[in-house]
Structure formats: C-alpha cells, structure tokens
Amino acid sequence: MPSKYLFFTVFAGGLATLGFELAASRLIGPYFGVSSLVWATIIGLILIYLTVGYYLGGKLADQYPTPRAIYSILAWGGFSAGVIPFVASAILRPTADAFDQFQLGVLLGSFVAVLILFTIPVTLLGMISPYAIRLSIGDARHAGTVSGRIYAVSTLGSFVGTFIPDLVLIPWVGTRSTFLIFSLLLLGVALVGLW
Numbered sequence: 659m660p661s662k663y664l665f666f667t668v669f670a671g672g673l674a675t676l677g678f679e680l681a682a683s684r685l686i687g688p689y690f691g692v693s694s695l696v697w698a699t700i701i702g703l704i705l706i707y708l709t710v711g712y713y714l715g716g717k718l719a720d721q722y723p724t725p726r727a728i729y730s731i732l733a734w735g736g737f738s739a740g741v742i743p744f745v746a747s748a749i750l751r752p753t754a755d756a757f758d759q760f761q762l763g764v765l766l767g768s769f770v771a772v773l774i775l776f777t778i779p780v781t782l783l784g785m786i787s788p789y790a791i792r793l794s795i796g797d798a799r800h801a802g803t804v805s806g807r808i809y810a811v812s813t814l815g816s817f818v819g820t821f822i823p824d825l826v827l828i829p830w831v832g833t834r835s836t837f838l839i840f841s842l843l844l845l846g847v848a849l850v851g852l853w
Contacts, residue, residue, distance in 0.1 A: 663753060663850070663851065664790050664794060665807075665808070665811050666847065667728070667732065667786065667790065667847055667851060668786055668787055668790045668808050668811050669811050669812065669814060670815060670817040670845040670847045671783050671787070671815065672730065672812035672813060672815030672817075672819060672843070673816065673818050673819035673822070673840075673843075674736070674739070674783065674813035674815075674818050674819065674841075674843060674844050675704070675780060675783045675819065676737040676816040676817075676819030676839060677819040677823045677827075677836065678739055678742075678779065678780065678837065679700060679701070679704050679780075680820065680823040680824055680828075681823050681827075681833055681836045681837055681840075682694070682704075682775075682776060683700055684823075684828055684836075685742070685743065685750070685837075686700070686745050686750065687716075688748075689750040689753065689754040690700075690750075690754065694771070701778060703773060704780055706780045707776060707777055707784060708780060708783075708784035709784070710781050710784065711780065711782060711784015711785045711786075712784050712787070712788055713782040714781070714784075715731075715752060715784060715785030715786065715787070715788035715789050715845070716788040716792070717790050718731075718785065718789070719785075719789040719792035719793070720792065723792050724793075724829065725852075726794060727789065727792065728785075728786065728789040728793065728851070729848045729849075729851035729852045730848070730852070731782050731785050731786065731789065732782070732783075732786060732844055732851065733844070733848035733849065734778075734782055734844055735779050735780075735782030735783045735786075735844055735845025736779075736841045736842070736843070736845040736847075736848060737845060738778045738782065739780075739837060739841045739844070740837060740838055740841030740845075740848040741777035742775050742776070742779070742837055743774055743833065743834040743837040744815050744834075745775070766776065767815040769773070783844075785807060786812075787812050790808050791804060791805045794808065805812065816843065820853055823836050827839060
C-alpha cells in the first residue's frame with residue numbers, strides 16, 4: 659500500500675495541475691479573451707499533455723521504480739511551471755499582435771510557442787500518478803485497489819485545485835503569484851520526498 663506521503667504527493671500533483679490550468683486562462687485572457695474557443699484549447703491541450711505524461715510515466719516507472727525518480731520529476735514539473743509567468747508575456751504579446759495584424763506565419767509560430775508553455779510542466783505532472791502506482795504495488799493482486807485509491811486522491815486534489823485559484827489565490831495575490839505558489843508547493847513536496 660502507498661505511504662501517506664505518496665498520497666499527499668499525488669494530491670498535490672492533481673491540485674497543482676488544475677490550479678495551473680485555471681491560472682492559464684487568466685494568463686492568456688488579456689491577450690486572447692476567455693471565449694469558449696480559448697477554454698477549449700486550454701482544456702484540450704492540458705488533457706493531451708496529461709495523456710502523454712501518463713504514458714511516459716508508466717514506462718519510466720517500470721524502468722526506474724524509485725522514490726528519487728518520482729520526486730525528481732515532480733521537482734522539474736514544479737520548477738518549469740514556475741517559469742511560465744515570467745516568460746509568458748514575451749510569447750503572448752507577439753502572438754496577440756500577430757493575430758491582430760493577421761500575419762499568418764507569425765501567428766502560427768507564436769501559437770506553437772504558446773502551446774509549448776504548458777507542455778513540459780503538465781506532461782511531467784501527468785507522470786506522477788502512474789509512478790505512484792508502480793511504487794505502491796507490492797502485490798499484483800491489489801493493483802486495482804492501489805491504482806483506484808491513487809487516482810481518487812489525485813482527482814480529489816484536482817477538485818480542490820479548481821476552486822483555490824479562482825476563489826482564493828488569483829483575487830488575493832494575482833496570477834503570477836498563483837503560479838509561483840503552486841510551483842513552490844510542488845518543489846516543497848518534491849524536496850521533502852527526495853530528502
């Protein structure tokens with residue numbers, strides 16, 4: 659069975675993933691608005707990145723089934739997400755200008771750059787649950803129970819993560835600080851896990 663700290667790790671990963679997703683809308687909103695198309699793009703891409711993370715996490719967990727590996731991945735996920743608010747305007751402003759001026763080549767290039775903002779951190783966060791499952795399964799007869807509990811805890815974290823950014827953090831500290839708070843949470847969890 660997984661340790662309580664491993665449960666906390668997947669909870670924090672789920673919380674931060676949804677926190678980043680909701681903060682992303684605030685980050686992108688001033689440049690592109692908050693239309694259904696913008697939301698569909700954010701949600702769709704986050705799901706794609708999570709899908710890739712689940713796949714890669716499962717493969718890597720079988721190759722390197724150590725706590726050090728999962729907490730290193732979490733640390734890099736937290737760090738890379740913390741960089742987003744500092745580089746976002748340099749990417750989003752030219753993208754918005756290209757869109758306003760209908761410069762298709764610049765627009766497509768910038769759009770790809772915007773997509774890249776979230777590729778690394780969310781893919782890394784997607785790797786956490788499969789890794790936690792691999793580390794937690796001592797007896798294959800309990801694989802369903804273990805994986806069900808881990809995904810339940812991760813989803814509960816995601817549920818909490820849907821409300822904290824919009825109801826608490828963004829109104830009180832702003833979008834940039836919201837990214838940093840979630841990033842520091844992940845880095846803290848990772849550092850304790852590595853220790």
